[in-house]
Amino acid sequence: MKTNLHFQDADAFYEQLLDAHTGLSREQSELLNARLILLLANQIGSKDVLAECLQAAKALPA
Amino acid sequence: MNTAWRDAAYTNGYEFTQGAGYELPEYPFVEPPELKRGEVLRHRVVIVGAGITGLTMACCLAKLGVPAVLLDEDNTVGVKGASSRGICYTQKSLEIFQRLGIYERIAAKGIQWSVGRTFAGQDEVYSFDLRQQSNFGLSAQPPFINIQQFYIEGYLVERIYGLGHVDLRWKSRVTGFQQHAGYATLVVDTPAGSYALEAEHVIDASGSHTPFHGWTGATMTSRRGDDRWCIADVRFKNHPPKERHTWIEAPFNGNRAVWQHLMADDVWRIDYQMEPNADPEYVSREDVVRERLRQQFGPEVEADAEIVWVGPYAYRSQCLDRLRIGSVFFMGDTAKIVSPFGARGGNTGVADADNLAWKLAAVLKGRAPASLLDSYHEERHEAAAQNLMVTNRTARFLRPADGMERTFRNAAISLARQYSFARPLINTGRMAMANNYTKSSVCDRSGGLSVQNVTFRWADNNRGTVNDLIEWADGDLLVLVFGDMSHAAAQRLRQLAGQAPVRCVQVVGPDTQPQAREHVRDPQGHLQGACHVFGHAWALVRPDGYLAATGESVDADLIQAIEQALGLTS
Numbered sequence: 001m002k003t004n005l006h007f008q009d010a011d012a013f014y015e016q017l018l019d020a021h022t023g024l025s026r027e028q029s030e031l032l033n034a035r036l037i038l039l040l041a042n043q044i045g046s047k048d049v050l051a052e053c054l055q056a057a058k059a060l061p062a
Numbered sequence: 063m064n065t066a067w068r069d070a071a072y073t074n075g076y077e078f079t080q081g082a083g084y085e086l087p088e089y090p091f092v093e094p095p096e097l098k099r100g101e102v103l104r105h106r107v108v109i110v111g112a113g114i115t116g117l118t119m120a121c122c123l124a125k126l127g128v129p130a131v132l133l134d135e136d137n138t139v140g141v142k143g144a145s146s147r148g149i150c151y152t153q154k155s156l157e158i159f160q161r162l163g164i165y166e167r168i169a170a171k172g173i174q175w176s177v178g179r180t181f182a183g184q185d186e187v188y189s190f191d192l193r194q195q196s197n198f199g200l201s202a203q204p205p206f207i208n209i210q211q212f213y214i215e216g217y218l219v220e221r222i223y224g225l226g227h228v229d230l231r232w233k234s235r236v237t238g239f240q241q242h243a244g245y246a247t248l249v250v251d252t253p254a255g256s257y258a259l260e261a262e263h264v265i266d267a268s269g270s271h272t273p274f275h276g277w278t279g280a281t282m283t284s285r286r287g288d289d290r291w292c293i294a295d296v297r298f299k300n301h302p303p304k305e306r307h308t309w310i311e312a313p314f315n316g317n318r319a320v321w322q323h324l325m326a327d328d329v330w331r332i333d334y335q336m337e338p339n340a341d342p343e344y345v346s347r348e349d350v351v352r353e354r355l356r357q358q359f360g361p362e363v364e365a366d367a368e369i370v371w372v373g374p375y376a377y378r379s380q381c382l383d384r385l386r387i388g389s390v391f392f393m394g395d396t397a398k399i400v401s402p403f404g405a406r407g408g409n410t411g412v413a414d415a416d417n418l419a420w421k422l423a424a425v426l427k428g429r430a431p432a433s434l435l436d437s438y439h440e441e442r443h444e445a446a447a448q449n450l451m452v453t454n455r456t457a458r459f460l461r462p463a464d465g466m467e468r469t470f471r472n473a474a475i476s477l478a479r480q481y482s483f484a485r486p487l488i489n490t491g492r493m494a495m496a497n498n499y500t501k502s503s504v505c506d507r508s509g510g511l512s513v514q515n516v517t518f519r520w521a522d523n524n525r526g527t528v529n530d531l532i533e534w535a536d537g538d539l540l541v542l543v544f545g546d547m548s549h550a551a552a553q554r555l556r557q558l559a560g561q562a563p564v565r566c567v568q569v570v571g572p573d574t575q576p577q578a579r580e581h582v583r584d585p586q587g588h589l590q591g592a593c594h595v596f597g598h599a600w601a602l603v604r605p606d607g608y609l610a611a612t613g614e615s616v617d618a619d620l621i622q623a624i625e626q627a628l629g630l631t632s
Contacts, residue, residue, distance in 0.1 A: 030469045031469055031476075034469045034470045034473035035473040038473055039481075
């Protein structure tokens with residue numbers, strides 16, 4: 001799992017992500033997120049990296 | 063909870079029978095010697111339950127010439143009047159049935175299929191053709207045959223009567239159990255009265271209602287969900303395609319799942335997912351079932367279809383922590399219960415039986431130490447846990463929890479309609495296959511894999527199969543040596559066959575001169591491929607068609623692998 005910066009343009013992606021959700025109901029947003037997660041997970045592929053990402057996402061900072 | 067929903071494993075009851083149903087054979091009750099002579103006899107093996115698992119166990123033992131007693135509380139297979147339970151038998155099960163001598167009857171009666179399609183709404187989102195998957199293509203048996211379970215059970219009964227060695231005791235219900243040092247006492251109720259018998263090995267194949275869990279203090283993990291289904295077995299005059307069709311969201315069933323699968327006698331199993339709070343009596347009422355069929359097949363179904371059997375069911379998942387407690391071995395539904403998705407119930411029962419039978423025979427014939435029997439738990443518990451994991455994943459896809467689980471399913475279905483990568487996420491059941499053994503003390507790391515029943519040529523150029531070799535080995539381990547051998551290796555192999563319970567065969571290509579008297583030819587390399595080896599190699603094949611180990615040269619490693627496979631080193 002990469003924890004250093006890998007985005008080509010982090011600010012642009014963040015903006016695109018927010019724009020994609022603009023005007024959506026909570027349900028629509030949840031579906032969009034779920035579809036996005038599955039699409040991105042397939043880009044990663046590696047089961048070990050995916051498992052690490054899931055663990056990292058669950059572990060909120062203290 | 064509404065208790066009228068039967069567990070998946072209990073669906074051998076039925077709510078009503080339409081049309082001819084089935085006429086099932088009845089077998090005679092014969093007064094056992096214990097009652098005639100009024101004494102308690104001790105038996106080496108007593109099997110409880112004449113379902114598909116217990117009968118496979120009995121038939122395997124009969125084939126190996128091991129005497130056993132089989133107790134069943136009924137006097138027929140299936141359930142009187144009508145019954146449908148398992149319908150789908152895997153290549154591995156069919157290979158086992160071929161060894162037992164009933165495959166030809168199954169193939170003649172059953173229906174072969176290899177295409178499965180999955181739909182969401184009107185769209186096909188996923189399909190497979192098992193014949194296109196090379197791993198299924200080489201066996202002498204097809205990927206799957208569908209047939210009503212009671213046919214297989216009936217064939218097994220007749221085969222056991224033909225083979226002898228096993229005493230089939232019908233109308234014999236086990237009502238008491240006591241474990242002693244090295245044996246157990248069973249109390250059996252029959253129409254002619256009760257009697258006690260002693261058993262050194264008790265095989266509990268009596269199904270999900272077994273009393274042996276309580277008697278032995280078996281511990282288990284068990285989970286029950288709220289998913290509810292209702293089967294309609296339907297005989298069509300003009301039948302649907304001979305394919306497995308599954309709908310995740312069927313518009314004709316309130317956007318719930320539907321299964322459509324075929325069996326012998328032009329009977330189709332249509333399995334409808336119901337609302338979790340549905341009333342089982344209502345959903346299985348004839349007019350309600352007919353309305354569901356009309357929704358799915360249109361108004362012409364009225365004249366075209368005859369309802370053979372209807373059964374509402376729920377399922378649970380359950381796995382014992384130990385598959386052996388004292389003298390008692392658990393197999394089939396007494397070992398584990400899975401949801402029906404992927405045909406992982408009956409097929410694993412058959413594999414459980416095939417796994418224990420040769421080990422028991424080897425121990426009782428003095429060819430292996432009793433410790434070999436411990437590997438039954440190691441191997442079949444791993445298989446049970448694997449099948450439980452796989453079927454639970456399917457169950458969760460088919461009945462997602464409200465909230466994010468449903469959201470992710472919607473995401474997966476919508477993506478599957480657009481992109482191929484998402485289609486494998488659609489989980490309507492992963493079809494059963496031979497489980498690998500990775501934790502077995504009697505399998506080397508190079509072994510633990512199933513060997514498909516592929517063909518080769520005997521020395522006289524006639525066609526042979528792996529099952530022929532296993533039959534020839536008659537319960538002993540089979541050593542296959544691929545390629546030419548040094549003089550010393552050939553001599554070691556001859557000595558080995560004289561000293562250990564193994565049969566050795568050299569496997570050569572089309573042009574190689576064989577050194578061993580016992581040799582076969584493998585012109586296309588199918589036998590070598592089935593044994594998962596390349597080039598000069600040996601493969602140690604067990605009577606259940608599993609690899610114990612593979613290696614390169616005929617040396618001490620092979621000797622060690624044989625000792626390990628027989629439980630001599632554990």
